[in-house]
Amino acid sequence: METDLRLESSLWIGNKRYRAVLTGWHLKWTEADKKNGDKKTVSVPVAEVVGVENGRVEILPQKSVEDTDKDFTVFYIKRSRSRSTYGLLWSLGRTQFSCPSRVLRDQWTNHLRTALKTHSPLRPHRLLVFINPFGGKKKGREIYHSLVAPLFELAGISSHVIVTERANQARDHLLKKDLTGFDGVVCVGGDGMFSEVLHGLIGRTQQEAGLCETDPAVTLQPCPLHIGIIPAGSTDCVCYATVGVIDPVSSALHIIIGDSQPLDVCSVHHASTLVRYSVSLVGYGFYGDVLAESEKHRWMGPLRYDYSGTVVYLSNRSYAGIVQYLPADPLLSSPKDKTRCLSGCNVCSRSTERLFPHTSDSGSLYSSHFSQYSNDSEGEWVSVEGRFRCVSITCMSSSCARSPLGLSPSAHLADGTGDLILVWDTHPLSFLKFLYRHTSTQDQFDLPFVEVHRVKAVRFSLPDGREEEVHEGIGELNRAIEEREYVDTVSRNGSQQQLAQSVVERETMNEHKTVASILCGLCCKKTPAVSVWNCDGEILPFTEIFCRIHGQLVRLYARGIEDGAAMQNCSQESDKNKSRCITYK
Numbered sequence: 377m378e379t380d381l382r383l384e385s386s387l388w389i390g391n392k393r394y395r396a397v398l399t400g401w402h403l404k405w406t407e408a409d410k411k412n413g414d415k416k417t418v419s420v421p422v423a424e425v426v427g428v429e430n431g432r433v434e435i436l437p438q439k440s441v442e443d444t445d446k447d448f449t450v451f452y453i454k455r456s457r458s459r460s461t462y463g464l465l466w467s468l469g470r471t472q473f474s475c476p477s478r479v480l481r482d483q484w485t486n487h488l489r490t491a492l493k494t495h496s497p498l499r500p501h502r503l504l505v506f507i508n509p510f511g512g513k514k515k516g517r518e519i520y521h522s523l524v525a526p527l528f529e530l531a532g533i534s535s536h537v538i539v540t541e542r543a544n545q546a547r548d549h550l551l552k553k554d555l556t557g558f559d560g561v562v563c564v565g566g567d568g569m570f571s572e573v574l575h576g577l578i579g580r581t582q583q584e585a586g587l588c589e590t591d592p593a594v595t596l597q598p599c600p601l602h603i604g605i606i607p608a609g610s611t612d613c614v615c616y617a618t619v620g621v622i623d624p625v626s627s628a629l630h631i632i633i634g635d636s637q638p639l640d641v642c643s644v645h646h647a648s649t650l651v652r653y654s655v656s657l658v659g660y661g662f663y664g665d666v667l668a669e670s671e672k673h674r675w676m677g678p679l680r681y682d683y684s685g686t687v688v689y690l691s692n693r694s695y696a697g698i699v700q701y702l703p704a705d706p707l708l709s710s711p712k713d714k715t716r717c718l719s720g721c722n723v724c725s726r727s728t729e730r731l732f733p734h735t736s737d738s739g740s741l742y743s744s745h746f747s748q749y750s751n752d753s754e755g756e757w758v759s760v761e762g763r764f765r766c767v768s769i770t771c772m773s774s775s776c777a778r779s780p781l782g783l784s785p786s787a788h789l790a791d792g793t794g795d796l797i798l799v800w801d802t803h804p805l806s807f808l809k810f811l812y813r814h815t816s817t818q819d820q821f822d823l824p825f826v827e828v829h830r831v832k833a834v835r836f837s838l839p840d841g842r843e844e845e846v847h848e849g850i851g852e853l854n855r856a857i858e859e860r861e862y863v864d865t866v867s868r869n870g871s872q873q874q875l876a877q878s879v880v881e882r883e884t885m886n887e888h889k890t891v892a893s894i895l896c897g898l899c900c901k902k903t904p905a906v907s908v909w910n911c912d913g914e915i916l917p918f919t920e921i922f923c924r925i926h927g928q929l930v931r932l933y934a935r936g937i938e939d940g941a942a943m944q945n946c947s948q949e950s951d952k953n954k955s956r957c958i959t960y961k
């Protein structure tokens with residue numbers, strides 16, 4: 377009961393006296409010795425209190441404790457506008473209070489800790505953390521240990537940390553090892569690392585539910601464990617689109633307070649084989665070619681995408697294809713309705729009732745996952761054929777540093793649909809205009825050669841069924857890339873002699889031949905017959921695919937992009953004493 381937790385007293389901050397009040401939901405403190413009009417009140421939701429420590433304590437950049445028996449320190453979420461993104465930066469606010477007695481100090485710390493337990497039941501207590509030491513600028517370990525671990529310790533979260541030694545180690549661990557006792561999984565890396573955790577958790581959940589992922593029509597079981605992302609990659613698109621900023625401290629704080637953001641997932645099948653899952657981009661043509669080209673320049677780090685984008689753009693390619701799609705209900709929303717999917721999004725929350733109509737708590741993860749297709753007619757498939765610059769399917773906006781509003785600015789994180797973007801073959805300068813509009817707020821869909829549709833499923837095929845011709849080549853490409861990973865692994869784990877041998881054997885014999893022969897169009901300006909699919913930064917081994925959106929299949933420790941503009945309204949006149957009230961939502 378809220379009244380049981382109420383506590384009120386005078387407290388000092390420095391040499392100033394404040395009137396402090398703890399209700400079940402808020403901790404407030406107001407300057408005591410000022411006229412009403414000038415009083416400043418700070419109000420912090422209990423749900424956004426990160427921790428309470430005895431004494432005068434600092435946490436970042438290093439922990440320091442001045443252990444006194446009449447002082448205590450409250451740590452909480454502090455918001456600020458980010459100069460470069462639409463979202464709000466979260467940082468660790470800290471206020472050191474002094475009490476007239478140790479008894480009162482202990483009363484405050486005990487009441488606050490009890491309120492935290494009562495009003496934040498979804499907070500994680502034990503996390504499984506995977507760090508990719510090679511993603512992005514290779515700073516994953518440093519980021520985690522210097523910025524994130526101290527916050528987890530402050531919040532009383534215990535972590536089991538695994539620094540990966542090879543690609544797919546995180547995925548394999550989640551598919552096979554005992555996950556008992558973990559409340560969530562955290563990946564320190566970029567979109568590829570998130571994708572590993574996504575595949576591991578979805579696969580494990582379906583295994584345990586006795587469901588067959590290879591069936592394109594299967595209704596998948598939502599994953600019970602939340603996923604947290606600490607951004608340490610190159611694109612970090614998933615983090616950007618679900619938190620709004622690329623900032624390890626902000627992401628760590630969303631994890632600590634147990635935020636929960638459902639996320640749509642796109643399954644990709646070829647024939648009756650599950651190829652991959654995607655939450656961001658399944659892209660053919662330009663985005664696929666950019667990824668394929670960038671694989672040869674990993675040593676460039678994040679810059680590899682800028683360089684490869686230029687190379688691919690100048691190669692001026694388009695590809696023939698047949699695109700079939702199943703439109704979503706146009707009455708619910710549209711990719712051109714100018715809505716933005718922000719924290720507390722109405723479109724997504726209304727979708728929860730539609731996606732999970734038989735659950736008492738519509739957000740409950742443990743409900744039986746109701747088929748998203750059994751209670752609505754499938755609808756009519758639409759088919760188009762022609763030459764495309766790019767074909768993209770995205771479950772979300774796919775906003776990122778390069779494209780702040782994203783591939784589809786009005787796409788929604790958790791509405792059970794994806795957006796299909798068709799860019800028909802066009803003059804190079806028109807295509808450049810399309811690309812450039814991604815970097816600004818201009819509407820990239822307001823061009824005659826661009827179509828966008830909100831869909832539930834998409835099928836892509838080649839005219840006159842040339843799948844087999846290219847399948848062999850793409851498979852060789854992937855073997856070359858995997859062998860590249862082999863070379864990387866040997867270079868880390870093997871002897872110099874092994875490395876020299878593996879480099880000679882592979883670089884000259886396989887890679888140059890295979891990559892060049894498959895992607896000759898990228899190097900020699902000839903147009904290859906087909907592109908490759910970019911699936912959240914991984915190249916798919918097939919060209920003809922079937923994509924299907926599974927609504928709210930996973931949950932992230934996030935709350936969507938907080939609207940920075942709303943923050944200006946957070947300091948408001950309070951009703952009673954007309955003092956300035958700074959309320960953190």
Ligand SMILES: Nc1ncnc2c1ncn2[C@@H]1O[C@H](COP(=O)(O)OP(=O)(O)OP(=O)(O)O)[C@@H](O)[C@H]1O
Pocket residue numbers: 507508509510511512513539540541542543544564565566567568569570572608609610611612613864913
């Ligand atoms: N120890 C490791 N050695 C080699 N590769 C790894 C290791 N751990 C993970 N990987 C692989 O590295 C790939 C890239 O990692 P990650 O996505 O974190 O960085 P990135 O590609 O720079 O970022 P982004 O995907 O956001 O552009 C992932 O696909 C992952 O499977």
Ligand SMILES: CCCCCCCCCCCCC/C=C/[C@@H](O)[C@H](CO)NC(C)=O
Pocket residue numbers: 566567568611612613656657663667681685774776778779783808811812814815910911912913914
């Ligand atoms: C002349 C200016 C041209 C600017 C071109 C801007 C287009 C940027 C579009 C970026 C889309 C990124 C979508 C996200 C994809 C991720 O899933 C994937 C993995 O991180 N990243 C990439 C680069 O494929």
Ligand SMILES: [Ca+2]
Pocket residue numbers: 640770771772787788789790791792793794
């Ligand atoms: Ca969606």
